[in-house]
Amino acid sequence: MNTLQKYVLAENVRMSFDTKQGKFVALENINLRISKGEFITLIGHSGCGKSTLLNLFAGLLAPSSGFMFCAGREIAGPGPDRGVVFQNHSLLPWLTCFGNIHLAVERVFGATESPLQLKQRTLEALALVHLSHATDKYPHEISGGMKQRVGIARALSMQPNVLLMDEPFGALDALTRAHLQDELMKIVAATQSTVVMVTHDVDEAVLLSDRIVMMTNGPAATIGSTLDVDLPQPRDRMALASNTHYHLLRSEVLKFLYQKHAKTAA
Amino acid sequence: MAIKLTMSGKFMTATLLPQVLGIALFIGLWGLIALTSPNLPGPIKTWDSAVELFSNPFYENGPNDQGIGWNILSSLQRVGIGFGLAALIGIPLGFMVGRFDFLDKMTSPIVSMLRPVSPLAWLPIGLLVFKAANPAAIWVIFISCIWPMIINTAMGVRQLPQDYLNVARVLKLSEWKIFTKILFPATLPFVLTGIRLSIGTAWLVIVAAEMLTGGIGIGFWVWDEWNNLNVEHIIIAIFVVGMIGLLLEKILVWLAKRFSY
Structure with missing residues (x-):
């Protein structure tokens, strides 16, 4: 296996929970290959299992079936080789x-x-x-x-081999969030980190990611589509504001979230 | 300086004034009742007696006649020993009960059944086993302290936020590190609540226990003065017990504040 190509790997992962109402399938048929140094965001409506997927990478949860690898080793429980930033x-x-x-x-x-x-x-x-x-x-x-x-x-x-972030800026105000996003970009550029980040913020996803993984709604959520963000690095939020390609990518994500997989009123 | 003055002025009207008023009203009411009931000494008579009593708190006149200071100290000593032993056993036990579900299920019926029993009911058992009054009194204090200690410590461990445990899990900390860096500091406020409740109950119980066991101690002193029909001293004892209880509570609350996050 070429570990450089598939640094973090999920193969046919399925995650189900035992609830009082019976088995609840949260994730199904998850296949994801993340290269070393790649910045991935997981985006989807709330309840789509994106945090569950992150917890699987962290090893805080174990998949019901399927395989997960990090740096060529199977993920069996949490460990300091995967740094987790909690919400x-x-x-x-x-x-x-x-x-x-x-x-x-x-x-x-x-x-x-x-x-x-x-x-x-x-x-x-x-x-x-x-x-x-x-x-x-x-x-x-x-x-x-x-x-x-x-x-x-x-x-x-x-x-760590990979930095796992679960909506790290979700609880912050917009200005602080923007400031921390800029700082994170610099840190990631300086440390060459591999990052998997869960977010529900479309702008954040497009600004930070090399690739956006868009998830369908649960139950039995899966990866609906992935989008390569081919904007040049380093990125500047002011410059991107008038960049047509940025807006194109942004509308791609929005289309996925609000047309193809609109959340039915909860 | 001006600000300080107005601050203290505010303190006077907001805190001190109602407190002084309440105490004055209480003493007034007491005096009024004492006027109508000839057997009950009034505030002035009690005060005179207290001045005399506290002018020499540490005299020794044989084993059954010692100053009030000695009586208070020996009661505090019993509470200290009984509480200390209960802490030594109750806190580690509470940690284990909180951490291991099996142990929790094992102990919970016993604890739930024994907790509502008045600790004094255990006095005969203590007398039987230890064949002496003093260890029996300490035993009663131990029993009254042990339940709140176990229950509160276990509750603290059980209520440990999942976030902290997740930190321990992603860092893969050793059990010892988990205990010293996460479990113990997170549980400390609960342990201190257990200590506060324990000491409070122990101080309530010691008076009754000493009435039954005799010897030297504030509870026995009350009973002795009742036999001497020295009602002033009984009233003084009530105030003394109350004030020491209040002092213990204040110290422990202060301690708990220092260790809360």
């Missing part, structure tokens, strides 16, 4: 920003590196997200956007 940041409130990241750094590099090197790594991760000034602050002392940046720094500090 609600999930920082531990009793640890400082430094402490939260250090916990991850220590877990991954504690066996091989000196305490000084671990500290250095932690500080570098904070510097990467421009939070050096908040090193000793507790999560309740910083803003929502800053918390999410610490969450990203924590995930990246482990030098």
Whole structure:
């Protein structure tokens, strides 16, 4: 298998849950190949199982059938080789920003590196997200956007094979979100990260992705279509605003979401 | 300075004034009842007696006649030992009950059945097993402390947010790291609630337990003064027990605030 071509891989994945009403099939026939360094967004209406798919990649859930690989190894449970950024940041409130990241750094590099090197790594991760000034602050002392940046720094500090982000900016206001999107683009460009991001924001998907994976509505959701975003890097949101190709791509996604797979009123 | 003055002025009218008024009303009512009931000493008589009593709180006149200070200290000591033993057993047990479903199901019928029993009902068992009054009183305190400790600790562990556990899972932390970095700090506020409830109950129970076991202690002292028909001292004891209980509560609330996130 050429791991460079298929860095993260899902083959015939099916996910069903046992509920009180019987078996609920959330995902079916999921086939996805993600190359190293690729930025993928999963987009779809709420309830389409996009977060479920991300949790499968994270190993927090195990597929009912099918196979999932990351860097040539089958995904069997969660692990620090896949950095997860949670929707609600999930920082531990009793640890400082430094402490939260250090916990991850220590877990991954504690066996091989000196305490000084671990500290250095932690500080570098904070510097990467421009939070050096908040090193000793507790999560309740910083803003929502800053918390999410610490969450990203924590995930990246482990030098994961792939960065998994579950609607990381969903809970933020529009201005903070735009700011963090710009920062994420720079970080991803600098670290050459492979990213899988769940979003319900069409603009975010087009702005950030190399490829947009559009999902049909559940139950038994699957990948309806994928769209290559062939806009040149680095991207600038101001320039894209007047770019006709950007608008074409954007309307492709909108068409998929609101014409082909419109959500029936819940 | 001016701001400070108005601040304290506000504090006076908003907090201090109603409190002082309430206490004054209470004492007034007490005095009024005392006037109509000749056996009940009034506030002034009680105050005089208290001044005399607290002028020498640590005298020793044989085993059955010791200053009020010694009585209070030995009651606090019993509560301390009984509570300490209950914490030593109850908190780890609570962690295990909260973490392992099987253990929870195993213990929950026993805990639910024994929890509503007055701890004093356990006193004869204590006397039987330990064959002495003092350990029996400590045993009663232990019983009154153990239930809130187990229940609150277990609740804290059970209510651990899934988010934190997910962090532990994606980082693949060791059980020890999960305990020290996630489980323990997340559960600490619940453990402190358990401690607060335990101490509160223990302080309620110690007076009754000591009335039954005798020896030295604030509860026995109350009973002794009843036998001496020294009603002023009984009233003083009620205030003393109340104030110490309030003090313990305040300290533990302060402690809990320091460890809440």
